[in-house]
Amino acid sequence: MDFLSEIIGEAVVLSIDSLILGFCVKQLSKCKHILNALQTAPVLDIDNNLKKEIQKYPNHVIPYVVVRGLVKPLGNPITSNYNQSVTGVIQRLTIKEHVIARTSAGFWSDQTRTIHEACNSTPFVLTDGKYSIEVVDALAAELLDLDVISDKFEPMSPGVIDHVWGFFSGVRQRGLQTMEEMLRxxxxxxxxxxxxxxxxxxxxxxxxxxLPLYLTTATKSSLLKRLASSRDLLRVFLVLFGAVAVIASGRIAHKYIKRRRRRVAEEHLKKQLAAGRKERRAQNRDRNLHDVQLCVVCTDNPKEIILLPCGHVCLCEDCSENIQDTCPVCRERIQSRAPAFIA
Structure with missing residues (x-):
């Protein structure tokens, strides 16, 4: 049996586990980088001292900083589609489809997929009333806390045909969910x-x-706790999937060593059998032969092997094992050989 077919299960497990392990390592490295940067990030107030503080840094740039303030639009704010009294600077409209789908195991389960999402934004600043900081590219924030302004679910009323079609297609419509979120x-x-x-x-x-941009209602300490929790969870996953990788690699190594030992034992047995045959052949050979009947190489043992395709019977079995390329008589390339019996 081919070795690859013996370890196919372990190889698949190891491949999938390596992908997950690599993803966990990447995420853990990213989490540690963000955590270290956030721990050393200064917390500054939006006041007159902020301009003096930023002058201490090269090119008037602080690489990572924490500031808190009130959201104020630069110009006209965005008005909510569902509540005219609510205005904001970022709006996210999401339409989700809720269905009941049949799984491969034959069970029915609730599933949700987003069929449309749109984001609108207007320039805004963070202010303390007198001083302000403009927020640039807010939609690129990795963490963006928005308030839910409206969340409506419109159930569908399927007919008989819809029920029949849903049974055969494996998907039954439940309804549409329309959600509006805003940074007020x-x-x-x-x-x-x-x-x-x-x-x-x-x-x-x-x-x-x-490093990520955060626009959140959480404080720096709560974000640090959240990141530390994510880091610890990733470490657990790393240990878990690392153990799976070690087990799978160990099984592959065990099967390889076992297969190698088996092949070594088979080779040893083959050599023992060959030595036994050689000894029995040497005992049964006729020693009273004419020169024309002797091997052309050792001139001691009888001719026992025919070389093909040339057809010369010129070697004993012992010498045939050492001559692999060309016939010693005509120099034609040897393609195969067979026992020859000379009466």
């Missing part, structure tokens, strides 16, 4: 990102070194 005007949020200063004023934006 006047919300008090925490912004974490790169703070810079130019001629137009102070701006906070996604950092250039790959």
């Amino acid at each position: 005007d006047g919300s008090y949020i925490t912004a974490i990102g790169e703070l810079s200063r130019n001629n137009s004023g102070l701006k906070i934006q996604p950092p250039r070194d790959g």
Whole structure:
């Protein structure tokens, strides 16, 4: 049996586990990087001292900083589609389809998929009333806390034909969910990102070194706890999938060693059998032979092997094992050989 077919199960498990393990390592490295950066990020107030503080950094840029303030639009805010009294600076409209789908095991389960999502935004700043910081590219924030303004579910009323079609297709419609979320005007949020200063004023934006921009209602300490919890969970996954990788690799190594030992034992047995046959052949050979009947190489043993395709019977079995390329008589390439019996 081919060795690959013996380890196909372990190889599949190891391949999938390696992909998951690589993803966990990447996420853990990213989480540690963000955690270390957030721990050292200064927490600054939006006041007159902020301009003085930013002058201490090269090019008037603080790579990662935590600031808190009130959301205020620069210009006209966005008005909610479902509540005209609510205004904001970021709006997310989502339409989700709810279905009951039949799984491969034959069970029916609730499933949801997003069929449409749209985001609108308007320029805004974080302010304490007198001083302000403009938020740049807010939609690129990795964590963006929005308030749910409206969440409506419209159930579908399927007919008989829909029930029959759903039974055969394996999908039954439940209804559509329409949700509107907004970052409200006047919300008090925490912004974490790169703070810079130019001629137009102070701006906070996604950092250039790959760190995430956060726009959240959470504080720095709660974010640190959340990241530490994610880091610990990733470590558990790393240990778990690492153990699976070690077990799968150990089984592959065990099967390889077992197969190698079996092949070594078979080779040893084959050599023992060959030595026994050689000894019995040597005892049964006729020693009273003419020169024309002797092997052309050793001139001691009788001719026992015919070489093909040339057809020369010129070697004993012992010498045939050492001559693999060409016939010693005509120099034609040897393709095969067979025992010859000379009366």
